[in-house]
Amino acid sequence: MTYVEEIMEQVVKNNPGQPEFHQAVKEVLDSIALVIDKHEEEYRELRILERLLEPERSHSFRVAWIDHNGKAQVNRGYRVQFNSAIGPYKGGLRFHPTVNSSVMNFLAFEQTFKNALTGQAIGGGKGGSDFDPKGKTDIDIMNFCQSFMVELYKYIGPNEDVPAGDIGVGGREIGYLYGMYKRLTHQYEGALSGKGLSYGGSLVRTEATGYGLTYITEEMLRHAGKTIAGKKVCVSGSGNVATYAIEKVTQMGGTVLTASDSSGYVYDPNGIQADVIKEIKEVRRARIKEYCDLVPTATFVPGKKVWEVACDVALPCAIQNELDLDDAKTLVANGCFAVAEGANMPTTREATDYLQEQGILFMPGKASNAGGVAVSALEMAQNSMRISRSFEEVDNDLKNIMKDIYKQVSEAAADYDREGNFVVGANIAGFRRVVKAMREQGIV
Ligand SMILES: NC(=O)C1=CN([C@@H]2O[C@H](COP(=O)(O)OP(=O)(O)OC[C@H]3O[C@@H](n4cnc5c(N)ncnc54)[C@H](OP(=O)(O)O)[C@@H]3O)[C@@H](O)[C@H]2O)C=CC1
Ligand SMILES: O=C(O)CCC(=O)C(=O)O
Numbered sequence: 001m002t003y004v005e006e007i008m009e010q011v012v013k014n015n016p017g018q019p020e021f022h023q024a025v026k027e028v029l030d031s032i033a034l035v036i037d038k039h040e041e042e043y044r045e046l047r048i049l050e051r052l053l054e055p056e057r058s059h060s061f062r063v064a065w066i067d068h069n070g071k072a073q074v075n076r077g078y079r080v081q082f083n084s085a086i087g088p089y090k091g092g093l094r095f096h097p098t099v100n101s102s103v104m105n106f107l108a109f110e111q112t113f114k115n116a117l118t119g120q121a122i123g124g125g126k127g128g129s130d131f132d133p134k135g136k137t138d139i140d141i142m143n144f145c146q147s148f149m150v151e152l153y154k155y156i157g158p159n160e161d162v163p164a165g166d167i168g169v170g171g172r173e174i175g176y177l178y179g180m181y182k183r184l185t186h187q188y189e190g191a192l193s194g195k196g197l198s199y200g201g202s203l204v205r206t207e208a209t210g211y212g213l214t215y216i217t218e219e220m221l222r223h224a225g226k227t228i229a230g231k232k233v234c235v236s237g238s239g240n241v242a243t244y245a246i247e248k249v250t251q252m253g254g255t256v257l258t259a260s261d262s263s264g265y266v267y268d269p270n271g272i273q274a275d276v277i278k279e280i281k282e283v284r285r286a287r288i289k290e291y292c293d294l295v296p297t298a299t300f301v302p303g304k305k306v307w308e309v310a311c312d313v314a315l316p317c318a319i320q321n322e323l324d325l326d327d328a329k330t331l332v333a334n335g336c337f338a339v340a341e342g343a344n345m346p347t348t349r350e351a352t353d354y355l356q357e358q359g360i361l362f363m364p365g366k367a368s369n370a371g372g373v374a375v376s377a378l379e380m381a382q383n384s385m386r387i388s389r390s391f392e393e394v395d396n397d398l399k400n401i402m403k404d405i406y407k408q409v410s411e412a413a414a415d416y417d418r419e420g421n422f423v424v425g426a427n428i429a430g431f432r433r434v435v436k437a438m439r440e441q442g443i444v
Contacts, residue, residue: 003040004033007049014054018102020320024109024345025053027352031427034416046443048435055108057081059155060101063129065147068139077148079127079155079163082108085437088159089125090115090193090373090380092166095144095173097132098319104128106320107166110344111373113430114366117405120377125161127152133168145176152177153184156191158383164194164376167319170240170282171196171206190383193376197388202379204394205372210244210342211395212371213315214252215402217340220361220422221313223410226337229253234311234336236260237318238277238288241342241369245315247274258306260318261288265306268298310334317342325350332358341365352423367409367426374401 001009011025029049036043043049059079067073078099081089091111094103104126112124131144155161165174174194181191188200195201204211218228231254235242238259246256255271266272266288273295280290289300307314307327314336316323320343323331328351331339338361341347345365347355355362375398382389412432413425 002033002036003044003049004029004036007053010050011053015102015105018105020102020345021105021109023349024106027349027423028109028113028427028431031424032431034418034424035428035431046439048438051438051443052083052434053109055080055082055105056084058101058104059151061151063131063144063148063151065143067143068137073144075129075131075144077127077129077151078104079152079161080104080108080125081155081161082124082126083112083434084123085434085441086116087121087123089161090122090164090376091124091126092128092164093169093173093177094126094128094166095131095133095168096128097130099128099130103320107344110366112434113427114370115373116430116433117367117408117426118370118374118377118401119404120374122162122373122377125163126166127163128166128169131168133173138172141173142176145173146180149177149180150184153181153191156181158190158380162190162376162380163192164373165240167239170194175199190380193379195379200379200383202375202382202394203389203391204398205375205379206240207244207247208375208398209241209369209372210246210317211248212374212398212402213241213245213317213340213342213368214248215371215399216363216368216406217313217315217338218252219403219406220340220363221338223406224338224361227253228313231255231312232257232310233313233315234258234306234309235272235315235317235342236265236306236322236346237316237343238281239317241372242315242317243274243277243281245317245342246272246277249315250274254313257311258309259288259291260306263287263289264300264302264304265309266291266298266300267309268295270297272298307331311336312338314339315342316346318346319343320345321348323347323351325354327351328354331355332360337361339363340368342369344369356421356423361420362422363409364423364426366430367405367422370405371398371402374398
C-alpha cells in the first residue's frame with residue numbers, strides 16, 4: 001500500500017461518519033500523490049500527511065439562548081482550528097442545520113489550502129453551528145449570536161484566529177458577534193472580518209468572493225481564447241457569493257440566466273438583476289420566488305436545480321455537492337464549456353472527474369472562491385495599521401490576487417505534466433506552501 005493509500009484509510013478510521021471530510025481529503029490526496037511519490041521516504045519520516053490531516057484543535061460547545069417567545073433553545077457550536085503553519089487560523093462561520101463535525105472538518109481542511117493560495121499569512125479554520133437562521137426574528141439572531149460569542153471569544157483574536165461569514169452569516173450576524181466580542185474582551189481589534197464599514201470593515205469584502213470568482217473565471221477563459229462577454233451563465237444560490245458573481249458577470253458583459261435557493265430557481269432570459277436579488281435576500285430576507293413579482297420576464301421553477309438551463313459557463317455558488325454527475329452530463333450536453341466553483345466543494349467527485357474528462361475548463365473552489373478570504377486578510381492588515389483603503393485599491397489587489405492564483409495553479413499542474421488540470425494544480429500549489437512552512441517549524 002502506498003503512503004497516500006495508508007493515510008486515506010487512517011483518515012476514514014479516525015473520522016468515522018464524516019463523508020464530506022473524507023471526500024475533501026481524498027481529492028487532495030489523489031492530487032498530491034504526484035508530489036508524495038517524489039519524496040515519500042522523507043514525508044513518511046516527518047509524518048507530514050498525518051500532521052496535515054489532524055486538526056491542531058477542535059472546539060465544540062453548547063449554545064443555549066432564549067428565543068423571541070422567551071423559550072430556551074439549544075444548539076451546538078464549533079470552531080475547528082485546522083492548520084496555523086502560515087498564519088493565524090482564518091475562515092468563516094456557517095449557521096445552517098446541516099452543520100456537523102464532518103462539514104466543519106471538510107471546510108477547515110479546504111480553507112488551509114485556499115488560504116495558502118492567496119499568498120497571505122493566514123492559516124486554515126472554520127466554525128459555525130447547526131442553528132438555522134431561516135425564519136428567525138432579528139431578536140432571535142442577536143440572542144443566538146451573542147450566546148455563540150460568549151464561548152467563541154475564548155479561542156479567537158487578531159493574532160490567533162479570525163472568523164468571518166459563510167452560509168447564514170452575513171453583515172448582520174458579524175455585527176452582533178463583534179458587539180459581544182468587544183463587550184467580553186474590552187478590545188477594539190480585528191478579531192472578525194466582514195465587519196461593517198462603520199466599525200472597521202473593509203470596502204470590497206462584501207463583494208469579494210463573487211467578484212473574485214468572476215475575475216478568475218475571466219482569466220481562465222482568456223487563456224482559452226474566450227471571454228465572459230456575450231456568454232450565457234448559470235449561477236446557483238442567491239446569497240453573498242451568488243449575488244456579487246451575478247453583479248460582476250453582468251458588468252463584464254455576460255448574461256446570468258438563473259439564481260436559486262433551496263426552494264427552486266428563477267430563470268430570466270434577459271439577465272438576472274443583482275439589485276433585485278439584494279432587495280429580496282438582503283432587505284426582505286424572502287424566498288427567491290419573489291423575484292418574479294418584481295421582474296415580469298422571470299419564471300420560477302420550484303424544486304429543481306439551475307443546471308438544466310443551457311449555458312456556456314456554470315458558477316455553482318450555493319452549497320457542497322449541489323452539482324452531481326447527472327447535472328454535469330446535462331451541462332455538457334447543453335454546450336457548457338466552463339465551470340468555476342463559487343461555493344466550497346459544490347461539485348461531487350464523480351461530476352468533477354466527468355467534466356474534466358470531457359475537456360471542460362474546471363476551476364475548483366479553493367482557487368476560485370479565495371477572493372473572499374483574501375480581502376478578509378486585507379481587512380486584517382487595514383485593522384492592524386488603523387487605515388481604510390479605497391474601493392479601487394482593494395478591488396485592484398483582489399484582481400491581482402486572483403490572477404496570481406490562476407498562475408500558481410496552472411504552473412503547479414504543468415510542473416507535474418497535468419496542464420489544464422486546475423484541481424491538481426490548486427492542491428499541489430497549496431500543499432507545497434503549507435508543507436514548506438510546516439517543515440521549517442519542526443515537528444509540532
Ligand atoms: N461568503 C463568503 O465570503 C464565501 C463563501 N463561500 C462558500 O460559498 C457558498 C455560499 O456561501 P454564501 O453565499 O456566503 O452563503 P449565503 O448564506 O449568503 O447563501 C447561500 C445560498 O445558497 C442557497 N442554498 C443553500 N442550500 C441550497 C441547496 N441545497 N440548493 C440550492 N440552494 C441552496 C441558499 O438558499 P436558502 O436560503 O434557501 O438556504 C442561499 O441562497 C458556501 O459554500 C460557502 O462556503 C466560499 C468562499 C467565501
Ligand atoms: O473571509 C474569511 O475569512 C472566510 C471566507 C470563507 O469562509 C471561505 O473562504 O470559505
